[in-house]
Each structure stands twice: as structure tokens, then as C-alpha cells.
Amino acid sequence: MSSTLHPLATLAQIERTPSREDGIPQDLEEDLRAYGCKLVHQAGLLLRQYVFSFSVCKFLSVSENRKQVAVATAQILFHRFWFVTSMKQFGIGDIGMGALYLASKLEECPIRMRDLINVYDLLLQRDAHTAKNPNTDFKYAPMSYFGTTFYELKDALVVSEMQLLKRLGFNVHVVLPYGTLINYLRVLGLTSREDACTRAWGYLNDALQTPVYALYPVPTIAAAAILLTSRHLHIPLPSAWWELFDVVWDDVWSVCGWVMRLYRVRGDPSSSADRVLGMVGKGGVRRWLEENGHGS
Incomplete structure (x- = not known):
């Protein structure tokens, strides 16, 4: 690290x-x-x-x-x-x-x-x-x-x-991104819109369920929350606004992809939940690996 x-x-x-090296x-x-x-x-x-x-x-x-x-x-x-x-x-x-x-x-x-x-x-x-x-x-x-x-x-x-x-x-x-987000929203003139602030804040919370905080620096994650907010609330932003925060567009777009995958539609919600619940402990993970041909 x-x-x-x-x-x-x-x-x-x-x-x-x-985990992927072990077959997951x-x-x-x-x-x-x-x-x-x-x-x-x-x-x-x-x-x-x-x-x-x-x-x-x-x-x-x-x-x-x-x-x-x-x-x-x-x-x-x-x-x-x-x-x-x-x-x-x-x-x-x-x-x-x-x-x-x-x-x-x-x-x-x-x-x-x-x-x-x-x-x-x-x-x-x-x-x-x-x-x-x-x-x-x-x-x-x-x-x-x-x-x-x-x-x-x-x-x-x-x-x-x-x-x-x-x-x-x-x-x-x-280092958490909440203070950075508020500063960025202030620069873009969005702090007066509580719906935008609340939604962007929510995206940062949802992103905690993904690995992005171990993959990208805080400014990139905060910029991604702003991008998702602007797209869903149809808020126009200045051209190349992300350059104000010294972040790379491709990285911002990648973080957005991680967050949006949380909301993806899975095949059978009940079977998916059963599979995850059965793998909360390492014993369940090892049984799954053996059943799928990855046993040691």
C-alpha cells in the first residue's frame, strides 16, 4: 500500500x-x-x-x-x-x-x-x-x-x-471528501440548491460501498459526485469545469461508473441475497470456491 x-x-x-487470485x-x-x-x-x-x-x-x-x-x-x-x-x-x-x-x-x-x-x-x-x-x-x-x-x-x-x-x-x-465537496459546490455556485447538495452528499455516501476511496484521491471522488448530480438534476455546468479542481476527466467518469454499478439490476434478487449471505464468513467463501472448482 x-x-x-x-x-x-x-x-x-x-x-x-x-480474492480474484483465489477464484472469486x-x-x-x-x-x-x-x-x-x-x-x-x-x-x-x-x-x-x-x-x-x-x-x-x-x-x-x-x-x-x-x-x-x-x-x-x-x-x-x-x-x-x-x-x-x-x-x-x-x-x-x-x-x-x-x-x-x-x-x-x-x-x-x-x-x-x-x-x-x-x-x-x-x-x-x-x-x-x-x-x-x-x-x-x-x-x-x-x-x-x-x-x-x-x-x-x-x-x-x-x-x-x-x-x-x-x-x-x-x-x-x-481523508473524507465532504469538506472538499462543499468547497467545490461553492465554487460552482451550487450551495444555494439544497437538492443538489443533498444528492451529491448522498453519492459520496453510496460510494463508500465501492472501492473508489482506495483507488482515487478525494478531489476526483467529489467531482464525480457533482457530475452525477448535474446529470440527474439536469444542472448545466461550465465547460471543462473539472479542470478547476485539477482532476482527470477519465478518472471522474470511472468513479461514476463504480457508483452506478451499485444500482445495477441483478438477475434474481433473492438468489443473489442468499449467495452473499452464505459467504459472510470465510467458511462460506471456501465452500463456494470448492463447489465452483477453485478448492485448494
Whole structure:
């Protein structure tokens, strides 16, 4: 990984991630990354770590802003991890927990380990129930604190945090693009349009489910959010406006493609959800690889 303030994946890591080297196709890896970030996002909400929203961010206190930053930081660390490690070695559920736990410490808004484990258990139970019984109400069945499940998850959480630090070389500095976005919108005269600000802010949040924060610098990602906003709201922009921010058009267009792939229509939503849910842990990934002829 790069040692700059914006640790970016190398060309070799981009072309062949460790997971793809082990036989996981790109579309499946993207789905697993997105689902792992979705779990981090939902866990942050339930743990009152909040999630960035343009309409409320300006009214939050410093401590609340830190909580928002922790969720975004966790998602970025989660993506960086998969450029140096395969999903065959570690589960996306465990690494997501570890990333959120680590990020909450980095942003000085620590969360209790027991609460984080309980929330992840609830989310995974709910998603499994919804995938199999979409028309019935979900009822959470708490795990027993006297059984082995809780302590196994606790051990997995500790190992995940340690592996994140080790494999990222303790390079856990994250720069978020929200301040940059507001500055760019101000330069383009768009801050008076709340719909444009809110939509662009939303694209930055959605981009956290993709690897772009480990592939491109912050100005490029902020410019991509503005481009998507202008296209969907039919807002005219000056000619070659991206040159004002010293970004490359092809890179901006590429980031837009990553974000738009999140909204792509999949074949069978239920079967896709079942496949991803079955691969939250490394055991499920290894079974899938063996079934598809990639067993070691």
C-alpha cells in the first residue's frame, strides 16, 4: 500500500485483487464488499454512530460529527483491507466488525465490544430471515452469553482489528471528501440548491460501498459526485469545469461508473441475497470456491 496520506491500491492490486487470485469473480467480490459496507452502515446507525447527511450535519456537535466520521472511516478501511488480503482468509462480517471497532477508537467515540457483537448478530439474523421469509415479521433471538457463540465472535473481533492494523501497516489515516465537496459546490455556485447538495452528499455516501476511496484521491471522488448530480438534476455546468479542481476527466467518469454499478439490476434478487449471505464468513467463501472448482 502507498505511504501517502491517501493510501491507494497499486495497479497490480487493482488488476488482480487477492480474492480474484483465489477464484472469486469481480462481480461477486463487489457484491460482498458492498454488503460488508452495508452491515457497517446499519451497525453504525443502531449503535448511534450515525451516518453523514448533509441536511443534519451542519447542526451536529463536534462529538456527533466524530461518530459520523467513524462509520465512513470504517468502510474505507474495510475496502483497503481487501486489496491486501483475500476473502478466503477472513470473513467480511468479522472484518466489518473489526473495522468499525477500530474506527470508533480512531475517532475517539469508542463502542462496547458486546454491543457491536449483538448488533451484528441481529443484522445477520434479520437479513437471513428476510431472504427466506420476506413476508413474515422478524423476531430476534438473542444469543446466550453462557454459550460459545459470543466468545467466538469476540475472539474474531479482536483478531480482525489486529489483522487490519497489521496488514495495512498501521496506515489507518483517512481523508473524507465532504469538506472538499462543499468547497467545490461553492465554487460552482451550487450551495444555494439544497437538492443538489443533498444528492451529491448522498453519492459520496453510496460510494463508500465501492472501492473508489482506495483507488482515487478525494478531489476526483467529489467531482464525480457533482457530475452525477448535474446529470440527474439536469444542472448545466461550465465547460471543462473539472479542470478547476485539477482532476482527470477519465478518472471522474470511472468513479461514476463504480457508483452506478451499485444500482445495477441483478438477475434474481433473492438468489443473489442468499449467495452473499452464505459467504459472510470465510467458511462460506471456501465452500463456494470448492463447489465452483477453485478448492485448494
